[in-house]
Amino acid sequence: MRHDDTIMALSSGALPAGVAVIRLSGPKVRDALMAVSGPLPRPRLMALRHIGDAGQRLDQGLVVFFPGPASFTGEDCAELHVHGSRAGVKAILSALSGQGLRLAEAGEFTRRAFENGKLDLLTVEGLGDLLAADTERQRQQALARYDGALSLKVDQWRSVLLDLRAELEARLDFSDEGDVDAELPNSFLASLIGLRRSIADALAAVESGRVVREGIRVALAGAPNAGKSSLINALAKSDIAIVSDEAGTTRDVREVPLDIDGNLFVFLDLAGLRNTDSKAEAEGIRRAKQAMEGADIVLWLMAPDTQDATLPDNLTGKIIRVATKSDLTAATAPHDLQLSAVSGEGLDMLFATLARYAEDLIGGEPALVSHERDRMALSAAVANIDRAEATLKQFELAAESLREASASLERLIGRLDAERVLDRLFLQFCIGK
Numbered sequence: 001m002r003h004d005d006t007i008m009a010l011s012s013g014a015l016p017a018g019v020a021v022i023r024l025s026g027p028k029v030r031d032a033l034m035a036v037s038g039p040l041p042r043p044r045l046m047a048l049r050h051i052g053d054a055g056q057r058l059d060q061g062l063v064v065f066f067p068g069p070a071s072f073t074g075e076d077c078a079e080l081h082v083h084g085s086r087a088g089v090k091a092i093l094s095a096l097s098g099q100g101l102r103l104a105e106a107g108e109f110t111r112r113a114f115e116n117g118k119l120d121l122l123t124v125e126g127l128g129d130l131l132a133a134d135t136e137r138q139r140q141q142a143l144a145r146y147d148g149a150l151s152l153k154v155d156q157w158r159s160v161l162l163d164l165r166a167e168l169e170a171r172l173d174f175s176d177e178g179d180v181d182a183e184l185p186n187s188f189l190a191s192l193i194g195l196r197r198s199i200a201d202a203l204a205a206v207e208s209g210r211v212v213r214e215g216i217r218v219a220l221a222g223a224p225n226a227g228k229s230s231l232i233n234a235l236a237k238s239d240i241a242i243v244s245d246e247a248g249t250t251r252d253v254r255e256v257p258l259d260i261d262g263n264l265f266v267f268l269d270l271a272g273l274r275n276t277d278s279k280a281e282a283e284g285i286r287r288a289k290q291a292m293e294g295a296d297i298v299l300w301l302m303a304p305d306t307q308d309a310t311l312p313d314n315l316t317g318k319i320i321r322v323a324t325k326s327d328l329t330a331a332t333a334p335h336d337l338q339l340s341a342v343s344g345e346g347l348d349m350l351f352a353t354l355a356r357y358a359e360d361l362i363g364g365e366p367a368l369v370s371h372e373r374d375r376m377a378l379s380a381a382v383a384n385i386d387r388a389e390a391t392l393k394q395f396e397l398a399a400e401s402l403r404e405a406s407a408s409l410e411r412l413i414g415r416l417d418a419e420r421v422l423d424r425l426f427l428q429f430c431i432g433k
């Protein structure tokens with residue numbers, strides 16, 4: 001897609017900073033660059049230039065020109081690496097605006113890259129994940145998506161589907177003419193089954209991919225005064241707590257994200273469980289139980305100086321019994337871990353236990369699939385392949401199901417219905433990306 005307007009943005013972080021990077025894209029880049037920094041530098045090589053506006057010197061900096069189509073957006077692009085002062089950047093942007101450039105919207109460079117076929121929807125999402133990555137595991141998974149690991153797989157699946165559809169459709173078009181074998185070759189079914197298995201295998205990892213992005217949810221539960229808030233405060237103050245900007249999402253449950261050995265964990269501080277006549281407290285308890293059910297791990301806290309609550313019985317397999325306040329007295333009740341939020345004793349053991357859990361759940365190669373969109377598209381594809389297999393003798397029905405399976409994959413990479421996904425995605429992007 002050709003855009004007539006040329007966009008600009010400060011693409012580096014908040015000012016003041018050592019260096020600020022101003023990025024440009026669009027048809028006016030060459031002229032604007034020459035107007036503010038003199039002769040065009042050789043493509044993709046940095047040149048030191050005075051930067052000015054109508055004879056007035058504004059700064060000096062490094063200028064690099066990326067002629068389209070071999071650029072990030074596919075258009076002519078440039079970057080000005082200048083001193084990161086607020087006044088300096090403002091003056092340069094104003095000089096560029098005098099050349100007819102306008103400020104970019106959030107994600108607009110990436111949108112142009114998508115529109116010009118430089119990125120597909122999956123790699124755009126990978127880029128979004130990469131910019132948002134807090135933990136090492138998130139970085140690896142996001143980079144694999146950005147590098148096209150899933151795009152490549154989807155292309156392979158689409159190409160197998162095209163071959164299969166061609167086999168079926170040939171039988172539809174020429175079924176009266178007798179020059180096409182009415183029976184499908186044996187290889188057809190083998191190829192269909194192989195395709196199904198390959199998609200289903202990728203789909204099986206979606207849960208671990210999702211957990212890497214959203215974090216392993218650890219509920220802290222137990223009787224009132226068991227020490228939940230104290231433990232979460234101790235964790236929040238530790239040097240592995242992530243300062244995450246979750247503005248706009250009001251939650252009645254306090255959440256503390258932590259990076260333990262490169263894995264994201266989200267700790268939830270829940271209301272203490274006990275029998276109560278208070279409606280408000282009962283509601284808190286109902287939500288606490290719900291959060292425990294939704295959590296990946298429940299830390300069940302028991303203190304030597306409080307009456308233990310009754311452990312809800314639908315949580316088997318994800319309970320870790322934690323004896324708290326070990327600085328007071330050694331626990332007598334059966335437990336898996338013993339710790340003190342006051343002295344810090346036992347916190348290392350807790351981290352080690354959780355790190356082991358993460359390794360079992362999400363260790364190894366980064367998952368190819370991790371978004372809800374992936375799950376929906378790939379399960380729809382598998383369901384349609386199953387439908388095709390069940391109706392294999394009715395070429396028309398089978399062909400229709402395989403067409404649907406292709407459409408799911410087209411949607412996944414953004415060849416169909418990309419706009420809605422992109423609009424939502426770019427809301428999370430920053431200006432200049």
Ligand SMILES: Nc1nc2c(ncn2[C@@H]2O[C@H](COP(=O)(O)OP(=O)(O)OP(=O)(O)O)[C@@H](O)[C@H]2O)c(=O)[nH]1
Nearest residue numbers: 223224225226227228229230271272325340341342
């Ligand atoms: N000695 C000692 N006291 C603790 C420890 N952890 C918590 N406490 C004390 O135990 C009491 C209850 O602790 P909280 O952390 O508020 O317990 P809670 O489970 O969040 O309580 P609710 O929010 O009412 O359910 C407080 O007086 C804390 O100071 C600990 O490790 N050692």
